[in-house]
Ligand SMILES: CC/C=C\C/C=C\C/C=C\C/C=C\C/C=C\C/C=C/CCC(=O)SCCNC(=O)CCNC(=O)[C@H](O)C(C)(C)COP(=O)(O)OP(=O)(O)OC[C@H]1O[C@@H](n2cnc3c(N)ncnc32)[C@H](O)[C@@H]1OP(=O)(O)O
């Protein structure tokens with residue numbers, strides 16, 4: 224047996240032991256009790272943090288910048304738990320393809336991130352990179368107004384001065400502009416995420432969108448919806464001088480994986496690849512029509528990157544991946560210790576002396592909380608998505 228075969232046999236044999244341990248770990252991660260613990264810690268710590276954020280309201284009157292800095296750190300305690308679930312619990316790998324010369328700037332400047340909106344956990348992959356470059360707590364997004372009402376995350380975003388939109392331009396044009404102008408003196412570096420397609424890609428929305436492309440004489444896109452250009456234009460206009468660049472980000476997953484938040488909760492490992500190009504804001508036209516044309520061209524380029532990825536399994540350029548940091552795990556461990564101890568005491572108390580009524584009430588409360596978290600997770604599920612983009616709105620309605 225030559226050395227290579229010996230080596231392979233060695234790997235395979237220890238691999239056998241290794242795969243048995245992995246199988247057991249995977250079985251543990253798929254247990255409902257684990258999901259209950261993770262969601263209990265997320266929900267209760269999240270509501271506590273929302274309450275603490277509420278308590279910072281008087282601070283805004285004394286020092287807006289101090290209140291913002293406090294809220295960035297409070298928000299980190301929430302969003303980093305989802306990053307910990309992705310990085311440490313599910314072990315999902317996130318690989319960054321980018322220009323090594325741009326890499327040192329990431330996290331050290333304000334930026335507008337333009338990303339394709341094709342996956343249920345694309346936002347979470349975005350957060351992972353925010354975490355690795357130290358801008359997770361201050362990360363912002365142009366989010367649909369409906370998300371403002373999602374407990375924990377939506378409420379957290381209110382204190383982060385996230386920009387919400389109704390996806391109705393006649394209303395958004397003023398509110399979005401005002402919200403963006405409000406960020407011009409933000410005291411921490413932030414990334415502002417813009418999903419220019421405005422909704423998650425589905426076959427039906429893609430079909431409608433390509434009809435619109437045809438009516439406008441624009442090239443059809445294979446992997447994207449036609450980008451909505453007004454939001455991009457108004458964002459660039461109002462963050463010019465605040466943001467240094469646009470980070471054009473194209474995300475995909477290996478082996479045609481269709482990742483879900485429930486999959487992450489079940490400890491399923493995915494493999495995300497993100498291709499980022501840093502484009503200085505000066506290169507983006509100020510004129511609305513030219514800016515729109517620039518964005519359409521950008522999405523045609525993104526489409527070609529996706530085509531290359533589909534053919535070769537990789538994006539252009541070198542891999543320069545930032546390492547995982549331990550802080551999201553440390554944060555999760557802190558909140559777990561803080562909250563699981565009283566829960567254990569409460570459960571012991573309930574079993575020893577809880578009356579039937581108390582037990583029934585507790586079970587009802589836990590069931591309601593579980594349904595609540597399941598509804599929150601449903602916010603990320605594409606098949607429960609909105610009707611936005613499912614039909615072409617006549618131009619005069621825009
Ligand atoms: C180094 C690492 C780099 C990067 C790391 C990656 C990311 C990390 C960064 C940050 C992370 C931060 C947070 C992540 C956490 C959570 C994220 C949360 C996700 C929620 C996000 C959302 O909610 S997405 C939905 C809301 N956002 C948007 O909609 C943005 C895009 N939309 C716009 O900009 C719109 O212009 C608008 C909303 C401002 C207004 O929309 P409206 O529809 O009212 O008007 P429009 O003018 O846009 O639309 C009409 C025009 O569009 C044409 N068109 C195209 N397709 C259609 C169609 N199917 N039906 C109708 N019309 C269509 C139409 O022809 C019109 O064209 P015009 O030429 O007249 O403009």
Ligand SMILES: CCCCCCCCCCCCCCCC(=O)OC[C@@H](O)COP(=O)(O)O
Pocket residue numbers: 261262265304305308343346367370373376418421422423596599600602603605607608609610611
């Ligand atoms: C630690 C694990 C805890 C598990 C419970 C977490 C539940 C929190 C989920 C709330 C996440 C909110 C972010 C949703 C992002 C998103 O993708 O929104 C969809 C919109 O873009 C577009 O909507 P649509 O038009 O319907 O496609």
